[in-house]
Amino acid sequence: MRAQTEAPGGLGPWLAALHAASERLAAVVDALPERELSSPSRAAGWSIAQVLSHLGSAAEICTGLLERGVAGGTGGPTREEVEPVWARWDAMTAPARREAWRSADARHLQLLDSLRGGPGQEVRVPYFAGLLDLPAYAGYRLSEQSVHAWDVEAALDAAAVIPAGEVALLWRRLDLVATRFRDPVTLGRLAPAQLALDLTGPPGVVLLDLDAELHLYPCEPAQPAGTVSGTAEAVLRLVYGRSQDADHVQVTGAASLADLRALFPGF
Template structure:
């Protein structure tokens, strides 16, 4: 049910915030200046992105609750400009405050709002329910939390409490972020087998990328932890961040090919 998914998503947002916040509170100036998993950002810039996104997300949620609608592009620009001008220490402190406020507002939604509220995110053709809006924030938060963690631990993984929820919605993203043209005209169908949680499905790399039913005769078979599969789709798949348990068999496509198909965004 939608309300069950909304509740699970809000719980994952809370767990993710508490875990990352515990790390951020102990960061030194040198820690905030370290490179992150996002190639063009240091740790403080990732926290700035998460903090500004939380501030915009809260204003968007309040707009839905109050009936005033999406705050609009000019508001977003003003938020980003303010966060970009912050010092690294201010970004870290601001993240702690802004993300806590967003998670707490989600937690305070009653059962009716979790089921019936529709939120205009500003970039989708129609308003969405709490489960969808929260799920999009969970995806953003979980992957950028990984960007922070991997700056200190190259073996870091996505948060397990978020992985199953994100696995269920990744099909919505595949067609936008996949670039099968990187295969230079080859068309490949893969059987994908992921673990923790265990799932099996297909990945068709044709004119576009799409999740499908598991093919009876795939060109290749990808076996990987579910969290790594999610990181593939979002471009967080460098060889030194790839677990030894990842395997791709079949000979028609390599892991490097797959990395080119999903370059990140």
């Protein structure tokens, strides 16, 4: 199991995973009545329809950013551009959000499909995080699509998990997520310490380094102050702020499971 800072390799695996995550979410929400669309998801404070609104508005905005990149533009999104999009989606009914998500998501994926191979693969996308190549951009989008799909699935089925193929890809860029979305107060309380993440499915050990900053490294700590044991999928969701008791993640040593949940509050 590797913890890397960017999406390595070509666009293909990331694009295939984006399609799979989209199809998985569509299969869950397509037949939901309005009452269930308005019920809570596993994303804190959001209904299922609000998750679809978040993903759909992002797909609309990102399609525009992709088109900008294809045209050679390098300017990132501005609040003046994105706020009217968010407001329009916020005003939709729950069923309308579902239909609009399907349409916006399909358009976004079609444009990404058209850029695979040939000159299109050299496109740079002026994203929120900066100017990105297509694999790195698709990694950001998979992080959103895959985890938010789980937010919906898990609200309807407590046994839902993120598929193994998506988990493997998301672990490649998990350091980006962990570094950005850690709680600074909790990090200051726990640091300095090195924790061994002892993973199964697939097996591997990752170093969680807690210091002035937090990082994940694809190696074993020399002197671990504690161990976090669990499936790669469950520990991934822990870092995304989506840990649940049924995951059976075990933490021993200098930190507790409660500490790690506080360290990774989610977003």
